[in-house]
Amino acid sequence: MTQFASPVLHSLLDTDAYKLHMQQAVFHHYYDVHVAAEFRCRGDDLLGIYADAIREQVQAMQHLRLQDDEYQWLSALPFFKADYLNWLREFRFNPEQVTVSNDNGKLDIRLSGPWREVILWEVPLLAVISEMVHRYRSPQADVAQALDTLESKLADFSALTAGLDMSRFHLMDFGTRRRFSREVQETIVKRLQQES
Secondary structure (H helix, E strand, C coil): CCCCCCCCCCCCCCCCHHHHHHHHHHHHHCCCCEEEEEECCCCCCCHHHHHHHHHHHHHHHHHCCCCHHHHHHHHCCCCCCHHHHHHHHHCCCCHHHEEEEEECCEEEEEEEEEHHHHCCCHHHHHHHHHHHHHHHHCCCCCHHHHHHHHHHHHHHHHHHHCCCCCCCCCCCCCCHHHCCCHHHHHHHHHHHHHHC
């Protein structure tokens, strides 16, 4: 593996929760449907130089599986059905469903396969892209810097909302796909939980 190739993902559940709900719906209603998707960078960034590192991460994802404690936790939730969870327990990411290449400096990623499988690639794959770019571009950045930035933003938010009734304000984290790193995201979420 490359210099910054420690795995980005350590859990099959390192995704947005709604993806599991959507995957269950697809599993029950569109089991045999095949789909194709592609990644498009909205900016002008030439991310193609990271294609090899991202491809290595995609290969590593095939080793992720639902752990026993994760299965038990999901089983205790009322909205997941046993047949889906039993299938998810056997699910493995299939790297053959993903092609990653450098197209004249642009990052070209294409996915195809059964919808019930391909649907789970989106959030983790975007997290991989984001983290690999940050690992290479900002290797010196760390959790302490992220917390300093967060504290500044929290102070600004407090100043802007002073005198407002915030009792009905709720914050949800949908940052997995854009996170700097898993460690930074976990630290920020823990810090934000202290605010509630």
